[in-house]
Amino acid sequence: MRKLSTVFVLLVILVGCKQQPSEETYQWQLPNEFPTPIVPVDNPMSQAKVTLGRHLFYDKNLSANQQQSCASCHQQQYAFGENIAHSTGSTGQPHRRNAQSLINVGYNKTYTWAHDQLTTLEAQILIPLFGEQPIEMGVTGHEEIILKRFNTAMYNGLVKDAFGDKELTFDRIVKALASFNRSLISLGSPFDKYAYQMQNNVLTKQQLRGMSLFFSERLECHHCHGGFNFTQSTSHQKQQLDLRAFHNTGLYNTAGKYSYPTDDTGLYEITGNERDIGRFRAPTLRNIELTAPYMHDGSIKTLSEVIDFYAAGGRQILTGEHQGDGRNNRLKSQFVKGFELTAKQKEELLDFLSTLTDKDFINNPEFSNPFSTP
Ligand code: HEC
Ligand code: HEC
Numbered sequence: 001m002r003k004l005s006t007v008f009v010l011l012v013i014l015v016g017c018k019q020q021p022s023e024e025t026y027q028w029q030l031p032n033e034f035p036t037p038i039v040p041v042d043n044p045m046s047q048a049k050v051t052l053g054r055h056l057f058y059d060k061n062l063s064a065n066q067q068q069s070c071a072s073c074h075q076q077q078y079a080f081g082e083n084i085a086h087s088t089g090s091t092g093q094p095h096r097r098n099a100q101s102l103i104n105v106g107y108n109k110t111y112t113w114a115h116d117q118l119t120t121l122e123a124q125i126l127i128p129l130f131g132e133q134p135i136e137m138g139v140t141g142h143e144e145i146i147l148k149r150f151n152t153a154m155y156n157g158l159v160k161d162a163f164g165d166k167e168l169t170f171d172r173i174v175k176a177l178a179s180f181n182r183s184l185i186s187l188g189s190p191f192d193k194y195a196y197q198m199q200n201n202v203l204t205k206q207q208l209r210g211m212s213l214f215f216s217e218r219l220e221c222h223h224c225h226g227g228f229n230f231t232q233s234t235s236h237q238k239q240q241l242d243l244r245a246f247h248n249t250g251l252y253n254t255a256g257k258y259s260y261p262t263d264d265t266g267l268y269e270i271t272g273n274e275r276d277i278g279r280f281r282a283p284t285l286r287n288i289e290l291t292a293p294y295m296h297d298g299s300i301k302t303l304s305e306v307i308d309f310y311a312a313g314g315r316q317i318l319t320g321e322h323q324g325d326g327r328n329n330r331l332k333s334q335f336v337k338g339f340e341l342t343a344k345q346k347e348e349l350l351d352f353l354s355t356l357t358d359k360d361f362i363n364n365p366e367f368s369n370p371f372s373t374p
Helices: 003-017 049-055 121-130 142-150 151-164 170-182 190-195 205-213 304-311 345-352 359-363
Strands: none
Touching: 003 304, 049 151, 049 170, 121 170, 151 170, 205 345
């Protein structure tokens, strides 16, 4: 019996390798037969690329003025998000949006808060590197100088391991960073242990009641934050969902031509289609406890307030430039309809959301700053 199962496991591995020859050198950290993310054919995963990418991710030499690395805005302790409403770029320019957490991003169907055409990490990573509105790393115009900084014995070795020779280019930098980002897998939360590893005693009764509320038709949370990543925006090797994962949640209803603040109208900016005003991607709720403040502009401070927001069926802003009643936004999703919760039920829901926190993820030494001595 034992032998048989070993043979079976070997067979599965062999068949798996045959389908993805390019991934032989990389061992995904995926429990319980989770499907592997889709990887572009011209950038197969390898441990050497992930290692190079990790060094680049934490290296301030990658920004023109050496003030900022990717990790300045994407910090491991906050599940690779940030604990402030808006990020600031390397030259001090404010970013209008809240830095997203980087959790299972290899599975994302689209990238950033509101873009339906940005479908690979490789494409997304060009934005913080080369983008000028706002300037994040400020690479544009400083490519040569930046590349020279990486001509060190350590990087020569890492680049050679990853790509076969020591020449570093921005194409290779992007590929390595994308590989490191794909390696950021978080599937070890108490919820995962309960739902996917069949450990029945991990969640308390209160958390289970919160889970029922989360998945109820009355609250509808799961409608938009569904699947194993708690977002509709998931695709993987076994299945590609084709859902429009962008929604107007009634966060605003300002006066004027647009019902959202004009500096960020969401998906509308990309499509020009009026019905997309205020539509943003439903983000993952994994590690959500760690990623306050919330929403695309960091305008809700706590999880408790997020629940009040959904219970009210949108946000009413009484004064200031964004004054208006989001509950009546005519483009609001029909699934944000409001509901009543007792104080106890609210606690239960919050307690359930806390079961999505993966301590191993934020403490995983493989993801930490390779330059800081432990
Ligand atoms: C100045 C802060 C800042 C820096 C530096 C920065 N980011 Fe970001 N990152 C953000 C913000 C803000 C967003 C959301 C952007 C949006 O929605 O328009 C984001 C989004 C992302 C996303 C999309 C995540 C998702 O779920 O769609 C990825 C991936 C990412 N960043 C990776 C990186 C990498 C790699 C670097 C380094 C090359 C980097 N970031 C540097 C602030 C930053
Ligand atoms: C109609 C789809 C939809 C429904 C239903 C929905 N959400 Fe959301 N959720 C979103 C979208 C879209 C965003 C981002 C909105 C934005 O930034 O403007 C979001 C944001 C969030 C955030 C903040 C995430 C972050 O990283 O900042 C939390 C927390 C959240 N939702 C929890 C819930 C809970 C709990 C429920 C059920 C009570 C729920 N959502 C119901 C679509 C939905």
